[in-house]
Amino acid sequence: MTAPQRFLPHSSHWGSFSARLSGGTVELRHSPDDPDPSRIIDNFANVLSHPARLTRPMIRRGWLEDGPGPDDRRGRDVFVPVDWPEAIRLLSDELRRIGDRHGPKAIFAGSYGWSSAGRFHHAQGHVHRFMNTVMGGYVASRTTYSNGAAEVLLPHIIGALHHFTRSMDSWAGLAEQSGLVVCFGGLPVRNAAISGGGNSRHVARGAIARAAERGAGFVLASPIRDDLPVEADAEWLPVAPGTDTALMLGLAYHLVDRGLHDRDFLDRYTTGYPEFEQYLLGHSDGIPKTPAWAAEICGIPVDTITKLAERMAATRTMITLSYSLQRSRHGEQPIWMGITLAAMLGYIGLPGGGVTFGLGSIGNVGKPPLAVPLPTLPQGRNRVSDFIPVARIADMLLSPGDSYSFDGETRTYPDIRLVYWAGGNPFHHHQDLSRLARAFARPDTVVVNDSVATATAHHADIVLPATVTLERDDIGAGANDPNLVPMRALAAPPGEALDDYEIFARLARALGREDDYTEGRDACGWLSCLYERTRHALAKADLPAPEFDALMDGGEIALPLSDSPDFLMRFRADPQANPLTTPSGKIEITSQTLAGFNLSDCKGHPTWLPPVAEDKACPIVLVANQPARRLHSQLDFGPYSQEGKTGGRETVRMHPQDAASRGLQDGDTALLRSPHGACLAGVRLSEDIRPGVAQLSTGAWYSPAEIPGIGTVCVNGNPNALTPDIPSSSLTQGCAGQLVRVEISACPDAPPPTGHPQLPESA
Ligand code: PGD
Numbered sequence: 001m002t003a004p005q006r007f008l009p010h011s012s013h014w015g016s017f018s019a020r021l022s023g024g025t026v027e028l029r030h031s032p033d034d035p036d037p038s039r040i041i042d043n044f045a046n047v048l049s050h051p052a053r054l055t056r057p058m059i060r061r062g063w064l065e066d067g068p069g070p071d072d073r074r075g076r077d078v079f080v081p082v083d084w085p086e087a088i089r090l091l092s093d094e095l096r097r098i099g100d101r102h103g104p105k106a107i108f109a110g111s112y113g114w115s116s117a118g119r120f121h122h123a124q125g126h127v128h129r130f131m132n133t134v135m136g137g138y139v140a141s142r143t144t145y146s147n148g149a150a151e152v153l154l155p156h157i158i159g160a161l162h163h164f165t166r167s168m169d170s171w172a173g174l175a176e177q178s179g180l181v182v183c184f185g186g187l188p189v190r191n192a193a194i195s196g197g198g199n200s201r202h203v204a205r206g207a208i209a210r211a212a213e214r215g216a217g218f219v220l221a222s223p224i225r226d227d228l229p230v231e232a233d234a235e236w237l238p239v240a241p242g243t244d245t246a247l248m249l250g251l252a253y254h255l256v257d258r259g260l261h262d263r264d265f266l267d268r269y270t271t272g273y274p275e276f277e278q279y280l281l282g283h284s285d286g287i288p289k290t291p292a293w294a295a296e297i298c299g300i301p302v303d304t305i306t307k308l309a310e311r312m313a314a315t316r317t318m319i320t321l322s323y324s325l326q327r328s329r330h331g332e333q334p335i336w337m338g339i340t341l342a343a344m345l346g347y348i349g350l351p352g353g354g355v356t357f358g359l360g361s362i363g364n365v366g367k368p369p370l371a372v373p374l375p376t377l378p379q380g381r382n383r384v385s386d387f388i389p390v391a392r393i394a395d396m397l398l399s400p401g402d403s404y405s406f407d408g409e410t411r412t413y414p415d416i417r418l419v420y421w422a423g424g425n426p427f428h429h430h431q432d433l434s435r436l437a438r439a440f441a442r443p444d445t446v447v448v449n450d451s452v453a454t455a456t457a458h459h460a461d462i463v464l465p466a467t468v469t470l471e472r473d474d475i476g477a478g479a480n481d482p483n484l485v486p487m488r489a490l491a492a493p494p495g496e497a498l499d500d501y502e503i504f505a506r507l508a509r510a511l512g513r514e515d516d517y518t519e520g521r522d523a524c525g526w527l528s529c530l531y532e533r534t535r536h537a538l539a540k541a542d543l544p545a546p547e548f549d550a551l552m553d554g555g556e557i558a559l560p561l562s563d564s565p566d567f568l569m570r571f572r573a574d575p576q577a578n579p580l581t582t583p584s585g586k587i588e589i590t591s592q593t594l595a596g597f598n599l600s601d602c603k604g605h606p607t608w609l610p611p612v613a614e615d616k617a618c619p620i621v622l623v624a625n626q627p628a629r630r631l632h633s634q635l636d637f638g639p640y641s642q643e644g645k646t647g648g649r650e651t652v653r654m655h656p657q658d659a660a661s662r663g664l665q666d667g668d669t670a671l672l673r674s675p676h677g678a679c680l681a682g683v684r685l686s687e688d689i690r691p692g693v694a695q696l697s698t699g700a701w702y703s704p705a706e707i708p709g710i711g712t713v714c715v716n717g718n719p720n721a722l723t724p725d726i727p728s729s730s731l732t733q734g735c736a737g738q739l740v741r742v743e744i745s746a747c748p749d750a751p752p753p754t755g756h757p758q759l760p761e762s763a
Contacts, residue, residue, distance in 0.1 A: 011476025043638025113424015186227025250294025272590025646682020
């Protein structure tokens, strides 16, 4: 291997950068053109040679010796290294067996996960393409862990999710025109640092700072103060977790009480407001949703609520709704109610006013859309129509044949025999991980492609080592990201690791379908072919359109942006000519469709439904939010992620008052327990957390160990050891992992060590 001497351009979900090998280590340079580059890039420093890297195909001993079948040794067994021909032979034989005996409907390859940036080497795209072109299809997953509740709800009430995430130029409106920005769940720059595919310009902090300098006010409703950057100089409303809907109802009540709601807007652009008002005023259920009622639930004083309502009515207000709001039980309600409140204020469709969803939750939301198509790998046609809502994976594996409801339909869980995961880590992202372990014991065979020995790899039968982006050429680009970035390989893969593409090409060859999968191209051939679509569009627009080789030898290129008004602006300008895609063509404050579903956990209009049931044994509400120092569980061993640990474990932040009453001090190791499990974490005291609340980010690698007298405990601090595996509602079946009730105490005795364990090898 020859180390390149010059810095080579690269891209990740958290930014573009350049890198080179220097004395065997990766030297990284943040992009000078990025106004606020993310330090998550620094986590690449030790990825090429970290001991957690997978370097050989591995087969679980129990599977190798006893053959496929349900097995509760998964997660506890040892592995046998094999060479590639043997791994491909074993896996292709098993795929053939499953295909012949059960058909593709017995294969789950929903394979949710963020894997790596790069338009071609995206693992999830390849597992889907392989299953479609070689196996005839697979049971897929729908929606995402990010915004599953909203994705199902929004089309009923205002329009598809992508209108919010892809078409709204909200940062510009906020920076230049908002008078007041009221942020439910905040605009956390740690989340805006990330965007699927690439995030070459981090604009959130700058836009917030510009708005604040101009005199715009910011109000943050969140139990955590740093959900808005200091540049906002925000008023903090430390709401009790999951009570935003109640706060919004209190604001809405006061608007009506004072006659401050915009009746003209409601009449012209919405449907079903009168029914909702009956509920708001308590005429339909006997409970007026007054500011005093709201204050009792959300913990914000009455006069703060009334003054805020009056301020919102008096100035152009943008209401921002974060993804986190809906990642909980009844997570549909704050989104629906936030949109309703914005409609009552009447600023929807004006620049800097109205409502956004996902602004600050993902980096490229709120940037103008691109005017050219991006390179995209075709995935082929899936002949299996069956799917599950993504967060119902454990239910599906544990209860084949059981029925469940989703978006008004009654559906049945399929009977899955083989699970194939590439580019995701369900033992990081799913809730109630000990239940997931029981679910993973059910299929005949579990296959995982990953670069590192994740907990998911530990629970697999066949583990195939994949490369990381720094080891392959690719093209980085993401929807709404204004640049396309050539990604150049920096180093050869460690050991026998292969690109996912090569792994699937070898499998396809063993199954006699190589050409269907590869179409006769190698990776470079595909890159050149996929880029051509974008190059052609650039040339047609008379913009610089380098040939493929020139692109790969150069640096990032700017992509043209669309300046057409977003869907809400067009709707406001002419609601007859530009109706929304809802059944009425208007904003549905009451939805007859949803009312007709007759669900107890999602009614026909926004409703206060408490998200976390009281539990005296677990008085603290834990917010299990996104981490600031890595993307999900990726590169948790990287230096920037590790710097944020406390005593080597994930950091739990607590209010000093809660820590003191439990005898905990800054730096202590704490034991967190819920009815679903336990984990350890290192304590940090913080006045930025509402009393009665603690915060533990996701992404520490799940590593269960037995502690005598306590039971199974995740030693690294993964909050999904604690969270319940429940859906947001029977309408949406979304992930509800954001909030869980826990008790926190000092960790008894010497706690087990932390780390990123390799797969245990057979002696
Ligand atoms: P990642 O850690 O990004 O988590 O869940 P997700 O599964 O996406 O996993 C990506 C995996 O891909 C890693 O194991 C990485 O090593 C692997 N990988 C990277 N590059 C490659 C490659 O080239 N090839 C292959 N084969 N593998 C690769 C994220 C999910 O978690 C999401 S999106 C959200 S929003 C949810 N958030 C929460 C939450 O707020 N609270 C809780 N409690 N739980 C959540 N879970 C969800």
